[in-house]
Amino acid sequence: MTSAALRPIAVSPQFEPANFLNLLIVDDERSIREACREVAQSLGFTAQIADSAEQAYRMLDQQSFDSVLLDLRLPGAGGIDALRRIKERRPEAVVIVVTGYGTVQSAVQAMKNGAYDYVTKPFSVDELKLLLERVASHLKLKSENRLLREKVKSKQGFGGIVGRAPEMEKLYRIIAKAANSIHPVLILGESGTGKEMVARSIHYSGPFRDKPFIPVDCGSLVPTLIESELFGHVKGAFTGASQSKDGLLAMAEGGTVFLDEVGELPVDLQAKMLRAIQEKEIRPVGSTRPIPINVRILAATNRDLEQAVMQGTFRRDLYFRLNVLSLRIPALRERRQDIPLLIGHFLERMARASGQEKMLSDDAIKAMLAYDWPGNVRELENCLERSYAFTTGPLIHRTDLPREIANLPIPESSSSNGNGNGHLKIIPMAELEKQTILRTLTELNGDKLQAARLLGIGKTTLYRKLKDYAAQGA
Numbered sequence: 160m161t162s163a164a165l166r167p168i169a170v171s172p173q174f175e176p177a178n179f180l181n182l183l184i185v186d187d188e189r190s191i192r193e194a195c196r197e198v199a200q201s202l203g204f205t206a207q208i209a210d211s212a213e214q215a216y217r218m219l220d221q222q223s224f225d226s227v228l229l230d231l232r233l234p235g236a237g238g239i240d241a242l243r244r245i246k247e248r249r250p251e252a253v254v255i256v257v258t259g260y261g262t263v264q265s266a267v268q269a270m271k272n273g274a275y276d277y278v279t280k281p282f283s284v285d286e287l288k289l290l291l292e293r294v295a296s297h298l299k300l301k302s303e304n305r306l307l308r309e310k311v312k313s314k315q316g317f318g319g320i321v322g323r324a325p326e327m328e329k330l331y332r333i334i335a336k337a338a339n340s341i342h343p344v345l346i347l348g349e350s351g352t353g354k355e356m357v358a359r360s361i362h363y364s365g366p367f368r369d370k371p372f373i374p375v376d377c378g379s380l381v382p383t384l385i386e387s388e389l390f391g392h393v394k395g396a397f398t399g400a401s402q403s404k405d406g407l408l409a410m411a412e413g414g415t416v417f418l419d420e421v422g423e424l425p426v427d428l429q430a431k432m433l434r435a436i437q438e439k440e441i442r443p444v445g446s447t448r449p450i451p452i453n454v455r456i457l458a459a460t461n462r463d464l465e466q467a468v469m470q471g472t473f474r475r476d477l478y479f480r481l482n483v484l485s486l487r488i489p490a491l492r493e494r495r496q497d498i499p500l501l502i503g504h505f506l507e508r509m510a511r512a513s514g515q516e517k518m519l520s521d522d523a524i525k526a527m528l529a530y531d532w533p534g535n536v537r538e539l540e541n542c543l544e545r546s547y548a549f550t551t552g553p554l555i556h557r558t559d560l561p562r563e564i565a566n567l568p569i570p571e572s573s574s575s576n577g578n579g580n581g582h583l584k585i586i587p588m589a590e591l592e593k594q595t596i597l598r599t600l601t602e603l604n605g606d607k608l609q610a611a612r613l614l615g616i617g618k619t620t621l622y623r624k625l626k627d628y629a630a631q632g633a
Contacts, residue, residue, distance in 0.1 A: 180203070180204050180205065180225045180226065180295060180298055181204070181205045181206075181207070181222070181223065181224045181225050181226070182199050182204040182205065182206045182207070182224065182225070182226045182227070182228060182291075183206075183207055183208075183209060183215060183218060183219070183224045183226070183227045183228070184196055184199070184206060184207070184208045184209070184227075184228045185208075185209045185210075185211075185212065185214075185215045185227065185228065185229045185230060185233065185241075186208075186210070186228070186230040186233075186257065187210050187211065187230065187233055187234055188230075189210070191230075191280075192208045192210065193208075194284075195228055195287060196208055198284055198287050198288055198291065199228075199291055201288075202288065202291050202292065202295065203295070204226075204291065204295070207222075207224075211233060211234070211235070211236070212233050212235070212236035212241045212244075213236075215227070215229075215241075215245065216244060216245075216248065219245060219248040219249055220248060223249070224249060224252055225251075225252060225253065225298055226252060226253040226254070226255065226275075226294050226298065227245055227249070227252055227253070227254045227255070228255050228257065229241060229242060229245065229254055229255070229256050229257065230256075230257045231256050231257060231258050231259075231265055231266075231269060232258070232259055238256070238258075238265060238269065239265070239268055239269060239272055242254060242256065242269055242272050242273065242274060243272055243273075246272070246273045253275040253294050253297065253298060254269075254273065254274050254275055255274065255275055255276050255277065255278065255290060255294065256269040256274045256276075256277045256278075257277070257278055257279075257280060257282075258277055258278075258279050258280070259279065259280050266279070275294065275297070275604075276290060276293070276294075276604050276605075278290055289605070290605075293601050293604065293605070296601055297601075300518050300520075300554070319356070319360070320353065320356055320357065320360060321497065321500050321501050321504045322494060322497040322500065322501075323496070323497060323500065324489070324493075324494035324496050324497050326489040326493060326494050327489070327494060327497065330357075330486060330487075330488060330489070333484075333486045334357060334360050334361055334364070334486065335364070336484075337361050337365075337484050337486065338360070338361045338362075338364035338365035339365055339366070340365075340484060341455055342483040342484055343436065343455070343456040343457065343458065343480065343481050343482075343483050343484070344358075344361060344457050344458070344483070344484045344485065344486065345458050345459070345460075345464075345481045345482045345483075345484070345485040345486075346358060346457065346458065346459040346460075346485075346486055346488065347459070347460065347461075347485060347486070347487040347488070348459070348461060348487060348488030348489075348490075349461050349488075349490050349533075349535055350461045350534065350535065350537070351491075351534040351535035351536055351537030351538055352488040352489070352490060352491070352535045352536060353488060353535075353536050353537075354419065354459035354461075354488060355374055355417065355419060355459070357459075357486070357488060358372075358374070358415075358417040358419075358457045358459060359372060359417075361415075361457060362414070362415040362417075362455075362457070367413065367414050367415055367455060370411075370412075370413040370414030370415070371410065371411045371412070371413070371414035371415070372411075372414055372415050372417065373407050373410060373411040373414070373415070373416050373417065374417040374419055375388070375389065375407055375416060375417065375418050375419065376419045376420060377418055377419060377420045377421055377422075377423045377424050378419070378420035378423040382425060385424070385425065385428055386428055386431065386444055387400075387404070387406070387444050388406065388407060389406050389407055389408055389428075389432070389441075390406040390408060390409075390431065390435070390441045390442065390443050390444060391403070391404050391405045391406030391408075391409055391441070391443040391444070391450075392404055392406075392443050392444035392445055392446075393443055393444070393445040393446045395445065396443070396444045396445025396446075397444065397445070400444075400445070403443070406441060406443060408435060408441050408452050408454055409441065409450060409452055411454045412452065412453055412454065413453055413454070414454060414455070415454065415455045415456075415457055416454050416455070416456055416457070417457045417458070417459070418432075418456065418457070418458040418459070419458075419459050420459065420460055420461070420462075421458040421459065421460050421481065422460040422461075422462035422464055422467055422472075422473060426472065426473075426474065429473065429474045429477045430474065430477075432477060433474065433476055433477045433480060435452065436456055436477075436480050436481075437480065439451060439452055439453065440452060456481065458481045464478050464482075465478070490532075490535055491532040491535045491536055491539065492531045492532055495528055498527055498528055498539070499524065499528075501536060501539055501540075502519060502524065502527065502539075502543065505539070505540050505543045505544075506518070506519070506543065506547070509543070509544065509547050513547075515553075516553065517547055517550060517552075517553050517554065517555055518553065518554055518555065519554075519555050520554055520555065520556050520557060520598060522556065522557040522594065523555055523556055523557040523559070523560055525557075525569050526557050526560060526564050526565060526567055526569060527539070527542075527560070527564060529567050529568075529569050530563075530564045530567055542560065542561055542564065543555075545561070546559045546560055546561075552599075554598065556595060556598055558595055593624075593628060596610070596621070596624060596625070596628075597628070607621055607622070607625075
């Protein structure tokens with residue numbers, strides 16, 4: 160490979176220029192150094208050169224490099240020792256080693272010592288170009304993943320709630336006010352928006368934080384046992400009541416009871432709940448003696464309680480008693496800018512639990528941003544958990560997402576469609592297949608046999624498709 164042999168370099172359509180990435184090229188042959196620098200600069204790298212290991216060490220001590228292209232056969236320097244010294248100086252740098260023909264064993268040893276990949280001399284411009292494209296994509300994904308984690312840490316919302324959209328900032332202010340009050344709070348929001356998390360934030364941010372927080376799912380309790388669960392019962396109150404039992408309202412003494420889906424309470428029980436809130440006392444089933452209680456009531460619902468009042472399925476007086484303070488949690492589709500923060504938050508949590516770090520591809524993030532999330536944050540979390548579990552590699556692709564998200568047309572921005580009219584961009588199946596193959600090869604560092612096995616296609620088919628992509632300029 161010589162500088163004179165260079166021809167116009169075709170960059171893959173999917174590749175984004177490696178702007179702001181610094182590459183150090185270490186080789187004692189001037190023609191190789193200059194040729195590599197020309198290829199790297201054509202891809203957007205800021206490329207600098209060193210003709211010896213000692214010069215490379217000095218440059219690494221003085222500057223920050225994202226990647227290093229290192230010849231393992233430098234005069235006066237052991238290749239593996241040079242690699243170790245470079246990694247000591249710049250542990251985060253991606254190092255590609257260059258070996259001579261027939262010395263693959265040294266490349267394997269280099270990979271064990273922290274090298275990202277290798278290329279053997281003589282190599283072509285296209286080989287180097289594809290390798291540097293993979294390096295740039297790898298660094299870009301690492302950077303985006305780190306930024307996501309930093310955003311989650313620096314932009315965590317109130318009480319562990321993730322979100323920085325204007326609607327969430329307004330919500331935090333209301334939570335802060337509600338936390339220092341003793342009045343009932345009615346929390347409104349669609350299913351999956353995090354109503355219980357908001358209730359917990361109110362409780363643990365207020366004066367009752369050291370007291371019990373008891374959630375009650377009114378929609379899941381057996382109708383015949385709801386009264387007993389909430390108010391308790393005495394021995395012999397009904398068949399099977401072999402001993403007395405305290406109700407949840409009594410067990411939360413001094414703390415908070417969270418009535419989730421309060422709109423599902425039977426009408427006859429609503430009257431007893433109203434009395435408990437007003438009189439601050441309860442009467443266990445089968446007892447004639449009231450028991451005083453000291454609890455704060457937080458209630459939540461995804462139903463329209465005003466309409467339920469008009470229809471006669473919810474008591475007006477209980478509605479007003481619960482609605483002393485109210486807040487509404489925005490649906491996820493109303494705060495799409497928080498989706499990347501939530502993705503980073505959940506992926507970081509899954510990485511801690513599994514010990515394996517995974518990231519989302521650009522296409523996967525775009526698909527998730529375009530989806531309306533009818534199940535809100537809970538659906539997003541479940542989507543990530545499922546994709547995380549069934550993805551074998553470190554990158555979650557769009558095709559790994561549930562079908563209703565993966566097949567969603569992605570709206571083009573005005574800068575990409577040229578007219579800003581909001582038309583949807585339909586990605587042909589052939590293009591999706593091409594993106595999947597190329598991204599799989601990227602994640603496997605170009606290992607075609609392994610890629611064919613993972614993709615479930617024959618190696619001959621894979622080679623033919625890659626040949627077609629090359630003819631198309633990919």
